[in-house]
Amino acid sequence: MSPSLNDTILIWTLRGFAVIAGAIALLIVVFLILEALPVLRQVGLWRFFTDASWNPAEELYNLTPMLWGTLLAMAGSVLIATPLGVLSAVFCQYYAPPRISSLYRRLIELLAGIPSVVYGFWGLVVLVPLIGRLHPPGTSLLAGIAILTIMILPTIALTADASFAKVPPDYLRGAAALGLSRWATVRGVVFPAAKSGLFTGLILETGRAIGETMAILMVCGNVVQTPKSLFDPMRTLTANIALEMAYATGNHRSALFVSGLVLMGIIVALVAAAEVLKPSA
């Protein structure tokens, strides 16, 4: 049976849409490279890591302090959010009575939906002054880690919850028949069975922590320096783009696209590492 003319038109229209949808990721990379090329040609990639400082007005382009800012904020928040999120999911699945459990799940979903600018605003007016009382100025790496933790916690909690829900009930019955306590079941049976889902959650939250811009810009103080302590203000790669893009021209603008490329590079490396390291289910 040969397809009708209508069907052929339909399929080619759909293919057209799919080409557009599929091409966007490629377009993004192409445009980042195009816009980054002028400065890369002039000063080379190497100087983005070896220059004395970040001062585009004087042709100095060191991104490393901001790279450290991004990595430290990411590491801190992932380290705290992962146990909190996973145990939140454990609470939902194995400890809470059904009514509380569904309420708590709804709450985490709401938490996931709050926009980053609202988190940032709350951090700025509530959290930063609190930290400032402890150790001025308050806008700091610590504030950034705290806000990021709250923001990525729902991501890991919801993925962990979904992967716990997929653990075969037979496993749990087997554990119960062996007389294992609830905690021993969770640690010895549920975690190993759900590890691939937990791993996906870890990758998702890490990506979110690296890419977050507004909230971290609002609470971190944005001084270009490698933070020496938790109370030092600092600036992340994402915040740097958001802060300077408005007035950047020429090489400066181009350098911001280089930091965009670096961000994309980190995300791609993360996804690649995930594919290599992913534990088999």
Place this chain on the structure above:
Amino acid sequence: MSESSFSTASNRQFSTWLVWAIALFVTTIFLWILSDIIWHGARQLNWEFLTTAPRSAGRKGGIAPIIVSTALILGVCMAVSVPVGVGTAVLLAEFTDTENQFGRLVRRSLDVLAGVPSIVFGLFGNAFFCKTLGLGFSILSGGLTLACMVLPILIRSTEEGFRAVPSHYRLSAAALGISRTTTLWQLLLPAAVPGLVVGLVLGVGRAIAETAALIFTSGYVDRMPESLLDSGRALSIHIFDLSMNVSGGDANAYASALVLLVLLLLINGTAAWMAEHWLHRRITPS
């Protein structure tokens, strides 16, 4: 023996205590954020705030033009992303084998797109829509940038909607000799509407929450937009600007944050309600 059973028992108690404490901690923080925004925002919020223009850089006055701009940006975003997204989802779900190279390529590309940080979308939108296509800082640029951003979410849930349609629909239609176009329009699309609507709602939620992708695509101008080529300030950018760049803007920032939160809660509530009550129901012969 007795010692080890004792340690297991205290271990058990400790773990139960720990898990409950964490849940309580997370709940407290959430309620803290929410009550802070509601408490401070509700005092500023009234009809006048929603219907007048901002004065003195937003310290006084309301957010009427900002609501209009936000709605226009969302409108552009959805007008572009829905046809492209639904079209792609239909192709992936109905007309492509899982082994198909093209389909795989598109899926992989969408996975990458879903992981792109929003600020990078902003860079791209600025370079492509504002500069290369010459749209400048405008509602159109902002909406198109957001459209790129919400595509992966939209496609994923629409595709799931189509996959939830039982395969005997397609087989029966084919057996009756109905063309695939007619099958799609008359049978599959109506049956897949729940997935589509949930995707739409999630997409709107993501788009309305976005700030970073809009700062240098749709811009900062807080006047009432006259066309899609005017720059317009989204609600999230208004909050950002008031809290960071305008001293004394906190009160109105709180009120704007409350407006944004209420909109989002409504949107997410709708999505959750639909997912629960509607998505699992399939059209059945009555």
